[in-house]
Amino acid sequence: MTGRQLPSRDYLGLKAAFRDLVEAAGGGTRAATRTRGSASLFSRYGAVQEEMQAPLDVVADLEAETGDLIVTRALAALHGYVLVPNPEGVPSAANFGRHLGVLAREAGDVISGLGEALADDGVVSDREARALLGEVREAQEALAHLGSDLTRVADGDGRAIRRKVAP
Structure with a gap:
């Protein structure tokens, strides 16, 4: 992966997180019914030999579906941050x-x-x-x-x- 800002291992880590997200969504075929794309395209997004990454809207859809911010948490960690949810139902x-x-x-x-x-x-x-x-x-x-x-x-x-x- 040339011309990129981060080392290859970081991009590979994001691919691994996407594979985990697809698995959490029930696999490629089921995930494809929850967002745009296909099982074969999701496989390419997660493949280490492919340079392409999953689009943000696909990640957002699948994270909403699973209720688990797997890729978002990996991205935050990549930049040295910890993802903590905003408080809900703030009292008066x-x-x-x-x-x-x-x-x-x-x-x-x-x-x-x-x-x-x-x-x-x-x-x-x-x-x-x-x-x-x-x-x-x-x-x-x-x-x-x-x-x-x-x-x-x-x-x-x-x-x-x-x-x-x-x-």
């Missing part, structure tokens, strides 16, 4: 007490899981790492919710729920 008032509880629980799950993984042999296995990734993503989402509420309050678009402190 920020409840920072609730945020503290959620953050403590989610971070505690990560710390506990990591401690358990290290306890037996001092190493995190690939299986343990995959299990921990889900916990880490939940903690990241909790932080994103907090960040959204803090931004709303800082911008004057939201108000914090205040609790009276007993004397």
Whole structure:
């Protein structure tokens, strides 16, 4: 792959992510019913010997179909970013007490899981790492919710729920 901005392995990684996406969508034939293109074209998009990549609209359609942002997450990682969903259903008032509880629980799950993984042999296995990734993503989402509420309050678009402190 000449004249490109990134090393070949990065483009091959995107092809691998697209193959995973097609698989998650039920295979090439089923995926072709959910977006434009054909099973043979999807095969070419994922083939290491082909320079062509899947078009963004095809990726968007298949990610919407599967509910999993496989290629988008790979692209974000390629550029050093972590993909975290935007908070949904933002309440009219920020409840920072609730945020503290959620953050403590989610971070505690990560710390506990990591401690358990290290306890037996001092190493995190690939299986343990995959299990921990889900916990880490939940903690990241909790932080994103907090960040959204803090931004709303800082911008004057939201108000914090205040609790009276007993004397």
